[in-house]
Amino acid sequence: MSLPRKRLPAAERRESILAAAAEVFGTHGYAAATTDAIAQRAGISQALAIRTFGSKEALFIATAERVVDRVAEAFRAAIAGAGDRERMEPRLGEAYVRLAEDRGSLVTLLHLFTLGHDPAIGPVAREGFLRIYTILRDEAGLPAARATAFLANGMLVSTIFGLELPTQADDVAVSELLQAAFRENTALVLELFG
Amino acid sequence: MSLPRKRLPAAERRESILAAAAEVFGTHGYAAATTDAIAQRAGISQALAIRTFGSKEALFIATAERVVDRVAEAFRAAIAGAGDRERMEPRLGEAYVRLAEDRGSLVTLLHLFTLGHDPAIGPVAREGFLRIYTILRDEAGLPAARATAFLANGMLVSTIFGLELPTQADDVAVSELLQAAFRENTALVLELFG
DNA sequence: CTTCTAAGTAATCATTGACTTACAACCGGT
DNA sequence: ACCGGTTGTAAGTCAATGATTACTTAGAAG
Numbered sequence: 001m002s003l004p005r006k007r008l009p010a011a012e013r014r015e016s017i018l019a020a021a022a023e024v025f026g027t028h029g030y031a032a033a034t035t036d037a038i039a040q041r042a043g044i045s046q047a048l049a050i051r052t053f054g055s056k057e058a059l060f061i062a063t064a065e066r067v068v069d070r071v072a073e074a075f076r077a078a079i080a081g082a083g084d085r086e087r088m089e090p091r092l093g094e095a096y097v098r099l100a101e102d103r104g105s106l107v108t109l110l111h112l113f114t115l116g117h118d119p120a121i122g123p124v125a126r127e128g129f130l131r132i133y134t135i136l137r138d139e140a141g142l143p144a145a146r147a148t149a150f151l152a153n154g155m156l157v158s159t160i161f162g163l164e165l166p167t168q169a170d171d172v173a174v175s176e177l178l179q180a181a182f183r184e185n186t187a188l189v190l191e192l193f194g
Numbered sequence: 195m196s197l198p199r200k201r202l203p204a205a206e207r208r209e210s211i212l213a214a215a216a217e218v219f220g221t222h223g224y225a226a227a228t229t230d231a232i233a234q235r236a237g238i239s240q241a242l243a244i245r246t247f248g249s250k251e252a253l254f255i256a257t258a259e260r261v262v263d264r265v266a267e268a269f270r271a272a273i274a275g276a277g278d279r280e281r282m283e284p285r286l287g288e289a290y291v292r293l294a295e296d297r298g299s300l301v302t303l304l305h306l307f308t309l310g311h312d313p314a315i316g317p318v319a320r321e322g323f324l325r326i327y328t329i330l331r332d333e334a335g336l337p338a339a340r341a342t343a344f345l346a347n348g349m350l351v352s353t354i355f356g357l358e359l360p361t362q363a364d365d366v367a368v369s370e371l372l373q374a375a376f377r378e379n380t381a382l383v384l385e386l387f388g
Numbered sequence: 389c390t391t392c393t394a395a396g397t398a399a400t401c402a403t404t405g406a407c408t409t410a411c412a413a414c415c416g417g418t
Numbered sequence: 419a420c421c422g423g424t425t426g427t428a429a430g431t432c433a434a435t436g437a438t439t440a441c442t443t444a445g446a447a448g
Binding site: 027028029030031032107110111113114115116117122125126129130133134137144145147148149151152153155156159162163164165168171173174176177179180181 | 221222223224225226301304305307308309310311316319320323324327328331338339341342343345346347349350353356357358359362365367368370371373374375
Binding site for chain 2: 394395396397398
């Protein structure tokens, strides 16, 4: 049982651990997630998961930064793909929701943003949040009110995932809410949760 | 040292533990909060905090339900106080922000909404979230799009508290964001974080 | 003044989970 | 072929923490 797994170069191993970590941190949050669960999902021993990043905290920070980077990339791609500056929000919105294909990412983000009090993670959280806001302002060209409203809807979207509300889409109030929050992406979201 | 504290009737003791719990859960989240920290803030022994509610999980659920109840009450009061149905959001928004005076409440709510996966807490979280949405829809009379946008802004507000962003209000991007998210309540918020 | 119960504590248990250490196996270069 | 660094695991250590237990005491009621 569980004999030595296939050897991977460090960079690939890191990446596979980060993907597993996003899922587990997204489901359980920073404190409740165990490094053992992350290691199991990555198919390696717990010791290796820790040694690769040095500590659980460092692993979480790396995971969080990877998620923020992905959001930034997705928004930049959406901005570059937009011919004009009109109807920017729907494009950005779809890009955001598609990140949910990466299981755990969006909820990991939500967890990150609850950790402002933590001396090591708090600064990372604030920096990541402001980086995203700044992209909306300066690169997408949204005025403050629209950037904030978009961000607010993004937090609601992540909250809906965190609540696992899409599993109750048969409830009439829930389906109305999902429709209002996700608009043209509602079907996509329900598919991801089928 | 720490000889027996003043005795309180059970109901009062419960209440004081719940207030302490909201602060500690709001700061650290469900998993990272320790029952010992809650007990210390309430000025009692850890054993009593646990015994009064049976378990940490039961204590968290009681705390969460108390916070949701307070939000519901605050919204109902705001709705009753509104002469007409116009400009409902600013009234509700102020009521929401004022709940931050109860330290920890709003961030506890945010933590609650990340716990959808938990078999015991998840249902409580979804029920609380939908209860608030339903009040906005059916009692405040907001159409789905406006109720959702208001809810989204509420999540952003809680996120800003979770990030402890108001402590960095001197940053120009932060102050712009705070202004856009809090509107006429910005000064109130900054005062609460002074 | 005695009793009885509710409210409280200190001490300890059992579990869990992050991290360490010692060792095994795989490979590339000389 | 062999040797050193890299990749990996198994088996532990140690601290933290939720829960339990056995005990104490305040204070109301008779």
